[in-house]
Amino acid sequence: MSVRDQQLQAFLDRSPFARFLGIRFEADGETLKTILPFQDKFIGNQAINAMHGGCTGAFLELTAMAQVYLSSDMQRPPKPINLTIDYLRSAKGEDLYARAIVHKLGRRMASVRAEAWQGDDPDKVVTALQAHFLVAEDG
Secondary structure, three states: OOOOHHHHHHHOOOOHHHHHHHEEEEEEEEEEEEOOOOOHHHHHHHOOOEOHHHHHHHHHHHHHHHHHHHHHOOOOOEEEEEEEEEOOOOOOOOOOOEEEEEEEEEEEEEEEEEEEEEOOOOEEEEEEEEEEEEEOOOO
């Protein structure tokens, strides 16, 4: 595991919620893919075997934060300013994958989009997030 991978794992380990969810990651340079291994406790609607929206939303927020951290030289996690989550289709009871793209990384703020999917087709997005984070170290 590279030094940056160790830093990223330490970043995720600092979040009690990320530990509770069991989030894993695969990093290839500046590209990050996060994995949310399915657990029965994530089901929000038993009737249709759908994951809880809060679980998928939190997973995307943590993915976006991790991508900002990976793309910058920050020493601490970025702070959320605002975020919007679009639930595009039901996430079924299986593993969830996500990736994030940092659209702008300035001195004070970062703009990020994250998308989650299931199976092998990242183009079949189940949930999307648009967020802004405070990245200024003095903020």
